[in-house]
Amino acid sequence: MTNRISALISSFGVLAGLLLLALAVGEYRAGASALWIVAGAVILLGAVHTLVRDVRRLRTRPAA
Numbered sequence: 001m002t003n004r005i006s007a008l009i010s011s012f013g014v015l016a017g018l019l020l021l022a023l024a025v026g027e028y029r030a031g032a033s034a035l036w037i038v039a040g041a042v043i044l045l046g047a048v049h050t051l052v053r054d055v056r057r058l059r060t061r062p063a064a
Contacts, residue, residue: 003058010051017044 024040
């Protein structure tokens with residue numbers, strides 16, 4: 001059960017990462033530094049990596 005909750009939380013993390021990346025692109029277009037996009041992409045990749053790890057953990061262990 002905790003693995004399912006972890007995967008759900010990770011999916012919300014990916015959603016938050018996407019919103020942060022969209023905000024970073026908007027800030028870049030408004031004249032901010034390109035480091036905003038890099039930071040947003042790194043955070044999004046970290047969240048996706050965590051989600052993939054949690055989904056793999058769900059698929060390898062039987063739900064009891």
